[in-house]
Each structure stands twice: as structure tokens, then as C-alpha cells.
Amino acid sequence: MISQARSHSVKRIADSTVRRLSAYLRFLEESAVDGVETISSDALARRGGTTSAQVRKDLSFFGSFGKRGLGYSVPELTSSLRDILGLGREWNVIIVGAGKIGMALGQYEGFEQRGFHVTAVYDTDPGKIGTQWGSILVRDMSRVEADIAEVTPDIAVLAVPVGEAQDAADRLIRAGVKAILNFAPTQLQVPGDVSVRNVNMAMELEGLSFILSNRDR
Amino acid sequence: MISQARSHSVKRIADSTVRRLSAYLRFLEESAVDGVETISSDALARRGGTTSAQVRKDLSFFGSFGKRGLGYSVPELTSSLRDILGLGREWNVIIVGAGKIGMALGQYEGFEQRGFHVTAVYDTDPGKIGTQWGSILVRDMSRVEADIAEVTPDIAVLAVPVGEAQDAADRLIRAGVKAILNFAPTQLQVPGDVSVRNVNMAMELEGLSFILSNRDR
């Protein structure tokens, strides 16, 4: 009962399922603001661009959260989803690469709001080291290993030029980092116990390009 | 023979396939720089984090590009993939929202390099309108419909606050935009003839959070 979520996590959960859970959570949060008390799988589905059966199946991997005939309690399901996604705690995040993207991410309030706390930003450029962004100080990349040894961040965001990405990742991993959000357009080679997610904007544009080129047939 | 790529595109191509093609292309470009002439599906797979059978299957949807016993010619496959992905031409892109993310994207050289030409950036903030970023001038969002009527961009990048995203998308779609790359963390509701790709960084972090929380079992 302490962790309804955990008790079911025997079979591997598909990536696509986790992404949808994230989407449901966001919609639930919006609904709560609007004062909605209860929501059906069908309403959740329409907003999330999926089907009600999909919503129920996704949730069923983790437990049984709804009331038949009624739907789901917005606050209860919100809390369960946060639990499932591991958002019940704060995660320490470092940003590596204080360039255009790193800067945008470091100043973005949305992450803190969801429990991702940026503890430090690193760069190799002497012109950037020591500069302050709001509450965040850009630190010297040569310190990263020492800092990680002291407080290991849960997640490292990699926002360095593509040619530096693998080396930087190797350094972080050697220092103990187990999860990386990579913005460089390259497939990082990492050991099996390290998780990587990629945000590849050029790839998304290419996906649109493919669709546009193949509209005809 | 003019378009080997097009001749096969009868059955729908999976999204995952298109993403991998994108990855293969990037690796091929790197290999070309290193002077590699020929590459096997196995080498392509290792670098792309997949299997050689997957590589061959992906390519087989579009034609037959390799030589048995030898592998694929790097320049030929590069060119075929560019063709398949619709990168043989230049795409006009507008950026809507000249904030932290919009600015990073507008100044990013990687997009131009791959044929995505940013023609304009729009914002509603009078303090931003009229400012210049490199070669790009921030324009008044109230002009967007008139500008689109003149030259319809192929793709619009949406980088406005989440509460503005649906309205901004509706405006763009009404004006004729058929493809959107959305950075706002919301599921846009769009008509069937409009393609949307989402870049949702918070969702990626939540994916890592889920993995980290469920490592134990």
C-alpha cells in the first residue's frame, strides 16, 4: 500500500508508455488548476492524442487507480503518476556546456517546478567560467570530477559541441554519473548501467522533412 | 531510377525507422570526413545502437543500396538517405517566440547546415521586436499571417510559453502552415493534414527519473 506503483513493476515498461504517463500527468495538473475533480480515461485520451483503452492499459501496469462508472480522481491519479515517474523527490542536475542551449536550460523555470534542481553548470571557456546566470555560477569543467565525487548529480545534461560530446560523457561516466540527457546530435557510446536520453532537434526537423516530402504518396 | 526512394514508399514507414535513417545519415557524414569509402550494415548498426538486420530492413523499405560482400558505398548511401529524408532541397523555417529557446535555435548553425533555413523570427514583446540577432531580425507577431500569405514557410518552430502555444499554433495553421516543431510542453490539437513533432525536454528528464527510480526492481 505504501507503494502501489512499485509493486507491479515486474515486467519491463515500454518507453512509449512512460512518455504517455508524463503527458497524462501534465494534463492532470492543468485540469486540477481548472478545478476538475474527476476525469475519465476517455477525456485523458482525447487530450493526450491517444485512446481510452491505451490510457487504461498504461495505468494498469502500475495498479488500479480509477473508480468504475466514475473515472479517476484528479488529485489521486496526479499523486500516483508522480510517484510512478519518480517525481516524489528532488533530482540534482548538472549542465555541462554553458552555450546557447545550456544557458536556455539553466534559466528555464519549468525544470525546478518539476523537481529537477540545477546545482551547477560547467564550461571550458575561460570567458564563461565565473559568470553568473541568475542564481547559477558557471564553473570550470576541470573541477567536474572533484565536484561529482563530493555530491553525485542524479542527471547530467550534455550541451557541448558535438565533437566534444563523447569525451565529456566519458568523463562524467567515469566520475559516477548514471543518467545523461544529451543534446549533441550524436549517439553516445555508454556502458549498460548508464541511461541516456537524446534530444535531437535536427532529427525532428528531418522527420518533418520526410513527411512533407512523402505527402503525395 | 530518378527516385529510387520514392518508388518503394507504398506502405507507411514507421516513425522509428525515419529516426534511425537520420542517425545513419549523421554517422555516414562523419565517416566520409574520416575518408571511409565503404561501410557495412554491422558498422552502421554498432554506431547507431541497433542491429545490422535492423539497418538492412530499414534501408530495404526504400530500395537496395548495398553490394553483397562489400557493404554500402558511403557517398552513395549518404546521397540516397538525403533523398529519402527530403534533404535534397532547402526548407524555409520560421521561429515563433524569440525567448531563450527560440534564440538558441535561431542562432544555431547546425540547422542551416542541414538545409533548414530560418527566414524569420516572430515575437509579441515590443521590447524584442526589431532587435537583430546576427542576420535575423525579430519581427512583430501581428505580421505573421501577412508574411505567411506571401511566402509560406515549410515548417514553423513553436517556442512560445505553454499557455500561448495552442493559440499560436491555431493562427499559424489558419495561415497555411502544415508542419510544426513544438517546444511547448503541451499536446497541440491540430487538423489531420498538419504534422507536429514535439521536443519535450521535461518529458525526457521524467523518463530518466522513471528509470533511476526503478533500477532496483
Next chain:
DNA sequence: ATACACTTGTGAATGATTTCACAAGCTCGG
């Protein structure tokens, strides 16, 4: 207390994607 309208949770069916496995084709060395 019963009927009615609704909605969940979930096996089973269907559909999609990935992996397997191997015949067929190419190159090279002798």
C-alpha cells in the same frame, strides 16, 4: 430495491516492429 447509464480493468485479438536465418551476390587470391 431495482433499473439504468457509465466507466474501469483486462484477457484475447490484432497489428506493427524487430530479430532470425539463410540463399544469393560480390571480391579477391591463387
Next chain:
DNA sequence: CCGAGCTTGTGAAATCATTCACAAGTGTAT
């Protein structure tokens, strides 16, 4: 020209994900 060694291209099989369909609850109205 032949055999050895590779590597592709592709049906068939296996795996994975989504959709269907419906029994089993739940709330409400009468």
C-alpha cells in the same frame, strides 16, 4: 575460373504494442 570469405536483402518467426470487447463495479434516479 574456382573456392573462400564476406555481406546484403528478405521471407518467416518472434516479440512487442495497441486496440477490441465485455464482465464487473459504481453512482444516480425513481
